[in-house]
Amino acid sequence: GEDVEQSLFLSVREGDSSVINCTYTDSSSTYLYWYKQEPGAGLQLLTYIFSNMDMKQDQRLTVLLNKKDKHLSLRIADTQTGDSAIYFCAESREDNAGNMLTFGGGTRLMVKP
Amino acid sequence: DADVTQTPRNRITKTGKRIMLECSQTKGHDRMYWYRQDPGLGLQLIYYSFDVKDINKGEISDGYSVSRQAQAKFSLSLESAIPNQTALYFCATSPNAGELFFGEGSRLTVL
Numbered sequence: 292g293e294d295v296e297q298s299l300f301l302s303v304r305e306g307d308s309s310v311i312n313c314t315y316t317d318s319s320s321t322y323l324y325w326y327k328q329e330p331g332a333g334l335q336l337l338t339y340i341f342s343n344m345d346m347k348q349d350q351r352l353t354v355l356l357n358k359k360d361k362h363l364s365l366r367i368a369d370t371q372t373g374d375s376a377i378y379f380c381a382e383s384r385e386d387n388a389g390n391m392l393t394f395g396g397g398t399r400l401m402v403k404p
Numbered sequence: 405d406a407d408v409t410q411t412p413r414n415r416i417t418k419t420g421k422r423i424m425l426e427c428s429q430t431k432g433h434d435r436m437y438w439y440r441q442d443p444g445l446g447l448q449l450i451y452y453s454f455d456v457k458d459i460n461k462g463e464i465s466d467g468y469s470v471s472r473q474a475q476a477k478f479s480l481s482l483e484s485a486i487p488n489q490t491a492l493y494f495c496a497t498s499p500n501a502g503e504l505f506f507g508e509g510s511r512l513t514v515l
Contacts, residue, residue: 295446394447
């Protein structure tokens with residue numbers, strides 16, 4: 292079966308880097324995603340990485356994938372108070388029903404001024 | 405206007421009542437989903453639909469039913485609500501497998 296795990300909480304100071312970690316168990320995952328949920332809102336796609344890539348960078352965001360260890364991380368450089376949110380990782384797998392996402396429990400990032 | 409609209413946004417009801425949560429989208433996507441969010445548990449898939457004639461159970465479909473009235477509309481029903489169905493419910497759409505577009509959520513409290 293598939294399982295996606297994240298730590299529940301991370302606190303950083305404004306201007307520092309944040310690293311949010313995720314582990315997954317399904318080696319057949321095709322894409323891995325990071326979604327962001329701001330208070331009172333639904334989730335929004337932040338970035339994603341294809342399973343044959345090791346790293347993807349997009350402005351302040353860096354995604355690292357260690358496929359051997361089934362470990363995914365999201366690094367946010369120069370973290371701002373507006374980055375305070377819940378971050379969810381998700382894996383995509385292909386089954387008879389088509390590609391489906393499995394979400395982790397979410398990491399709440401708190402950025403202190 | 406939001407691309408994925410959920411109604412109601414908040415609802416308080418009593419045990420045993422029937423509740424319907426509605427979702428409509430203007431994105432033109434065929435795929436629609438209902439998720440439930442509980443703190444620390446992430447999102448759990450309740451039902452999903454890949455087109456108007458297609459309905460599929462997700463991980464936690466017991467106690468729920470859905471109706472896909474049109475490409476743009478997908479409603480979730482609780483026939484007889486119970487307190488452990490108190491949660492935040494999200495509708496989402498997708499053009500394919502990966503990127504989901506979420507509504508703003510419907511907070512349901514069952515007393």
